[in-house]
Amino acid sequence: MNIIEDLHARGLINQMTDEEGLEKHLIENRVSLYCGFDPTADSLHIGHLLPILMLKRFQEAGHRPIALVGGGTGLIGDPSGRSEERQLNEESIVQDWVANIKSQLSRLIDFSDEKTGAKVVNNYDWLSEMSVIDLLRDVGKHFSVNYMLAKDSVETRIENGISFTEFTYMLLQSLDFQRLNQQEGVTLQIGGSDQWGNITAGLEFIRRKSDEGEDVEAYGLTVPLITKADGSKFGxxxxxxxxxxxxxxxxxxxxxxxxxxxxxxxxxxxxxxxxxxxxxxxxxxxxxxxxxxxxxxxxxxxxxxxxxxxxxxxxxxxxxxxxxxxxxDINDLTKEEVEVGFKDVPTYELVDSEKGLIDLLVEASISSSKRQAREDIQNGAIYINDQRQQDMGYVVNQEDRIDNAFTVIRRGKKKYFLVRHSS
The missing domain is CATH 1.10.240.10 (Tyrosyl-Transfer RNA Synthetase)
Structure with missing residues (x-):
């Protein structure tokens, strides 16, 4: 089973240009392909995983993946899949995010693999060197406004408004594809389903920039939008x-x-x-x-x-x-593991080395009053480190500490509270 057949079997292909030609191209060549990741936050999230793992799948099939981190395009903002304008971030912040994202990508794609020659590139390196005149003459001249308006990423934004900044994003991504095609031999761009218009624009730009009569081989492929059965957004x-x-x-x-x-x-x-x-x-x-x-x-x-x-x-x-x-047995957990496991539960800091259970339940807002605390204890609703405690005179002490740092108190079946010992 070749890579395209495997992707089809896994339901990982949404659209592609010239399927027969691309499949033949992949069978006969070690193909260089790329996918772009704009730094819109200080970390990628699992919504980015599918295209990242697509690069990894192609690498394992013997092809050469290039991960493009959009240090340049991240300063502009991609209108694809959005109903409103992105907030522009400071250049220094974006470049810090670029470094974080490069590190995350390197954990999933093997950039030390000499056989495939995988690499990370940053489009800030070439976009930042372009003048406005260069962009308009060398790139903009090859795109008609009508062509750009017909793309979904632009068309869906016309009614609510789209800035000229985001309108030009398509030109920049097309330039990325063309540059990587010329300098890295990239013949395939992959991306999410919302990137189809940008990818096909890049293919058109490569064709227009090629020497007259030259047959440039280049393709595009998108992965489907992952949805959950209950209709909620994946990730x-x-x-x-x-x-x-x-x-x-x-x-x-x-x-x-x-x-x-x-x-x-x-x-x-x-x-x-x-x-x-x-x-x-x-x-x-x-x-x-x-x-x-x-x-x-x-x-x-x-x-x-x-x-x-x-x-x-x-x-x-x-x-x-x-x-x-x-x-x-939560007593077997370390301090760090307790912090992770109970990260989102209410936490109370206890200064005293010992504390009567009834007083602690009230002070930590586990029970609303001493009367309620007594009822909770009597009814067997109070657990200390998952052990039921029904002794009215019980004193929480050193022996109740997990890794000498925490005591976990549960009220009822699901209401957890964390006591942090500062002494």
Whole structure:
């Protein structure tokens, strides 16, 4: 099975130019391809994963991926897929984001692979050197306004308004493709489905800039927009985006995102995001159909993604926290693991080395009053480090500390509270 056949089988192709020609081109050549990533934040998120992993798939098939980080285009703003103007960021901030994104990409694509010669480029290096006159004469001259207005990325914005700045974004991305075609031999650009208009504009620009009579071989391919079965946006949770930066989304939170995948989505996600064989995914699909309560497909998805994006060690920590919080012993966790696992629960700092349980429940706003605290204890609703405590005179002390730093108190089945000991 060649790369195009595999992508079709996984449902990873939305549109492509000249499928027969591209498939033949990929079979007969070691192809250089690229995908662009604009720095719109200090980290990529899982919405960027699909095109990144597409580059990785092509690399594993023997082709040469180039990841373009848009230090230049990131200063302009892509109108594609947006209903309103992007906020412009300071150049120094954007360049800091570029450095972060380069680091994240290097964890997923092997830029040390001498065989494929994969690399990262920054379009700020050439766009910043262009004058306005150069842009208008050498690029703008090849695009009619009517042609640009017909593109979805522009047409959908006309009613609400689009600035000239974002209107010219198409020219800059087309220039990127043409430059990489000339200097790096890039013959394929890939991107999300919202990039189709920009990609085809780049192909047209390459054709127009080629020497008369020269047959330039170049192609475009887009991946589909990943949607969830319940209609919600992929990659978004109640807490916001799922980031690739572990400081913004911990490996445990990342693992939990994937393991909580809906049964209706898990097979699609296994095909789209993992490098498991289609045969193994088929076996997991059968397992899901026969024993859905075991969630084996979800666990495998979470394992593969956490290991790939973070590391084997990060996966082990995520699994360790998960096991402790869902049926294990949280006393076995380290201070750092408790902080990660209970990141979003209410936290109370206790200065005293010891504290009566009733007083602590009230001071930490776990129970609304001493009377309520007594009722909670008597009814068996209070747990200290997952152990039920029904002693009215109990004193929380040194022995209740996890790694000498935290005590976890639970009220009822799901209401967790974290006590941080400062003494």
């Amino acid at each position: 978004k949770t109640a807490g916001g985006a799922i980031w690739l930066d572990e400081k913004k989304t911990s490996p445990y939170e990342f693992y939990q995102f994937w393991i909580n995948t809906d049964d209706r989505d898990v097979v699609k996600f296994l095909k789209s995001f993992t490098f498991l064989s289609l045969e193994e995914i088929g076996e997991l699909e059968t397992e899901l159909s026969e024993r859905p309560e075991q969630r084996k497909a979800q666990r495998r998805l979470a394992e593969e993604m956490t290991k790939m994006v973070h590391s084997e060690a990060a996966l082990n920590q995520a699994q360790r926290i998960t096991a402790a919080l869902f049926g294990g």
